[in-house]
Amino acid sequence: GYDGIAVFVHKDNPVKSISLPKLKEIWAEGGTVANWNEIGGSDAEIQRAGRANNSGTYGFFQKAVLGKGVEFKPNTAGMAGSSAVVEFCSTTPSAIGYSGMSYKNEHVGWLSISADEDSEAFEPTIENVKSKNYPIARPLYIYTVGEPTGAVKAYLDWIKGEAGQAVVAEQGFVPYQ
Numbered sequence: 001g002y003d004g005i006a007v008f009v010h011k012d013n014p015v016k017s018i019s020l021p022k023l024k025e026i027w028a029e030g031g032t033v034a035n036w037n038e039i040g041g042s043d044a045e046i047q048r049a050g051r052a053n054n055s056g057t058y059g060f061f062q063k064a065v066l067g068k069g070v071e072f073k074p075n076t077a078g079m080a081g082s083s084a085v086v087e088f089c090s091t092t093p094s095a096i097g098y099s100g101m102s103y104k105n106e107h108v109g110w111l112s113i114s115a116d117e118d119s120e121a122f123e124p125t126i127e128n129v130k131s132k133n134y135p136i137a138r139p140l141y142i143y144t145v146g147e148p149t150g151a152v153k154a155y156l157d158w159i160k161g162e163a164g165q166a167v168v169a170e171q172g173f174v175p176y177q
Contacts, residue, residue, distance in 0.1 A: 001165075002174035004124040005061055005136040006101040007111045008089040015041045017112035017121035020065060020135060026096060027061075029071040036094060044094035049085050051099060052078040060138050061098050098136075101129075102172025129174045140173065 007023065009015065018039065025033040026046055037043045050072070051058040062072065079085045082099035089095040090107040101124040104110060112121035115135050128134035148156055158164045165175040 001140050001168045001176045002129050002137050003140055004101040004126075004129040004134050004174065005057060005064070005098055005138070006104060006124040007113060007136070008086055008095075008097045008099065008104075009109045009111060010089060010091075010093045010095055011107065011109040012093065013041060013109055015039055015111065016109075017114065019114045019117050019119070019121070021116060023065050023113070024067070024070075027072055027076065028066045029073050031073060042094075047077075047092055047095045048073065048075075049077040049079055049088045049092075049095060049097035051082070051085065052080055057082070057099060061136070064136050064138075065098075100172070101125075104172070126169060126172075126174050137174070139176075 007018070013036070015036065022033060022039055025031040027048060027050075033039060033046070035043065035045055050061060058078070062070070066072065077088070079088065079097070082103045085097040085099040086103045086105065086108050089097045089109075090105075101110070110124060112123045113135055114121035122128040122133040122135075124134050124136070129137045142156065142159070144152060144156070159168070160176075168175045
């Protein structure tokens with residue numbers, strides 16, 4: 001399947017969409033955007049929260065949004081898990097954070113993302129990830145040592161089938177079919 005990496009904000013944040021270049025300015029070391037009022041929000045310093053640097057989500061977001069070899073701004077909070085990122089964004093009015101879209105709940109908002117300032121912005125939904133309209137998404141893989149047999153093969157056959165792909169979708173991920 002696929003995983004859309006959502007950009008979460010407080011549910012009352014008036015900013016509803018952003019471009020990838022603006023996200024880079026918020027997150028990247030040397031980036032120029034530090035206050036929500038610079039991008040249509042209230043006069044509040046942006047408080048960044050993401051995954052810890054040992055997370056695959058951290059590495060993917062860094063490469064996809066900041067660019068290869070670009071570091072995060074200092075004072076970006078590295079959270080131990082996706083739930084912590086979403087919790088921080090739901091309780092901190094000036095927060096912004098990233099994590100898998102499956103962690104969305106009614107207590108937090110998220111931003112629609114455009115590839116650039118002149119493109120349409122898309123929400124991180126299953127449909128938009130599947131159609132490749134949402135720009136921050138990654139494939140998910142399952143690896144085996146050698147050709148799978150027994151219970152491993154049975155599981156892989158199930159997860160690739162209709163029932164398994166339904167569970168993938170129920171969990172907020174994007175089925176590969």
